[in-house]
Amino acid sequence: MATSALSADLHGSDGNIRSRPLAIARWLEIVAAFVVVIVLVGGITRLTESGLSITEWNVATGILPPLNEAAWQEEFAKYRATPEYRLEASVGGMTLADFKFIFFWEWFHRLLARLVGVVYALPLLWFWMKGAIPAGYKPRLIGLLALGGLQGLFGWLMVQSGLVGDMTDVSHFRLSLHLLTALLLLGGLVWTARDMRRLAREPAAAPAPLTAASALVAVVLFVQLLLGAWVAGLNAGHAAYDWPLMNGRLIPEIDWSSGFVWTLTHDPFLLHFLHRWWAWIAVIALVWLARRVRKTDRLASILVHSAFGLMILLGIATVLSGVSLWLAAMHQLTGALLVASTAWAMHSDGVNRQSRRAQ
Template sequence: MTLLRAADDRQNTFSARHSDGNRAVAIWLWAVAALVIAMIVVGGATRLTESGLSITEWQPLLGAIPPLSHADWLAAFEKYKQIPQYHIMNHGMSLAEFQSIYWWEWSHRFLGRIIGVAFAVPLVFFWLTGRLKHGSGAKFLGVLALGGVQGVIGWYMVKSGLVERVDVSQYRLALHLTTAFAILGLLVWLALEEWPDAARRAAGSVTPLIRRMGAIIVAAVILQVVLGAFVAGLKAGFIYNTWPTMNGQWFPSDYWTTPAYLTFFESHAASQFNHRIMAYIVVLIVLTELWLVMRSPVDSRARTTAVLLALAVLAQVALGIMTLLAHVPLELGVVHQFGGAIVFVLAVVHLHAIRRAAVRE
């Protein structure tokens, strides 16, 4: 208690001298955000290489150590041979082939552990040295707790593919990916808030519509991430590999499934169609926001973020089309997932920029 009280006293003293933020804390948060983006990319590669079920146990501590001997590798391989994916998809695979998919999943889990350490250890240091702004400690603890929950969700997702399926549940995959993006968004927002000039008002002003559009863009990108997760979980990117139509159809004839209320979540055609349409909607919203911003006396930061966001969205759509037409090769699929993370980060940065500006009626 004495140590925590002393930390709080130092924090109050530091906050009084640095009420406008701490550059070191902001840089730390940006670094962790970069690790989360790397985690999202590696997760995409793990999914595309069908590697996610290669490790059939969840050991938060001991799992950080990979097999170190031939006997250890054989033991891990034997565990994999007990699940349906091996018998149905990979029966007869060699130990070397198993090691290839194992390393993808191990890297994904190990990077998650690295992120936990990279966030927790500096957090303790900044807290004990009083470098956090008053009241921000609870926010950081919330992000840390959400990271722990994400680890549980990851195992909850993997478990869905160990008994009766050869892959993970698309519902759990969507939850896992959405939580990763939520963590990324919180880290980016907190980093922006911690930057020394974050509290200063922007030079220009924005209309209420521009502010609302900024929030709508973030929500639309998140929805597109969820829809993309269902495409990935259902492997719907491997069908209808044409554009702009879906094998000559503007609306796929097999869109609906039985029962109808599960169409959005279990129909392969519906999941790809929804992802396509949402991409067009995101483009429309982002370009509308860009048009509004260019016509308003906003500061350079809001204008710059609007331009960068529009360019990123257009590039992401083009990349998505290329990935679809090429039948989702690993390289393009991973870059597309990376592009989604960049679009989301820019959407959050733009929202923060227009939130700093005064509202003009």
């Protein structure tokens, strides 16, 4: 048994004795955990309105926060020149201590982003140089690295959108692009880790395919995540603090005078309403996916059910609490865990299709 496990760890689908699929799977799972944490910290950064506290992107020098009073005053002066400070923060009489609080969350978010890049890139280089990557997986691993770089770029473009004109918030379109790219990266990491674990058990296993059913579930979940990102970016969670009604109505009053497209993409009451009720369509899709894999991967089925159940409860609690910081942050964290568990179940669905075709 031990000899068989060692052989599975050392051999890839190309028979290369240096191939290390199990080690690569564990590494990818660690990176995925980092991405979950950065999604959580990103949510806190947004909820504390900290995202515009750092007005520049300095790849090297930005690693360290200000180290003396003069440096803090310089950073605070840059923030005071932003539209957010001039039009909103200054009204409340922001102090340097207040600024240090919001600066911390944005700085920590960026530090984690740099750390994720290092935790991914350096082991990838090591596995590559050692010839430990199974045949056919190098392009995918490079693609995940590029996706991580794009996610960072989208983050800076998002910040820039809140530093121009009279903007006091970042563009909710760019925010959604930033967040959804992170979640796509998370799904890709989980999927590839599952491929690697399977390869460690079955050296001749091919990558799991994406089934039509899983693709449909992914589209439904994508819509819900997009709506959630827009709700966050527009502070639309504050549109109503009751549930299941919205301000005492089942269907809120919507002002369509600005046109259908603008209202669909900007109106906080409509987006809040859609996010609430599309969630149940997502639940139907996720239950269907979980049932498809229940017999062959019960753990994946349990994780999907647990994640969407907890996410719905946290979503309702967030609304009823008047958008409590920590409830809202936990809601976003659970969203990341839901993406990870859904990617796992979708992978299992693909493996099931391969098994049926092989029979």
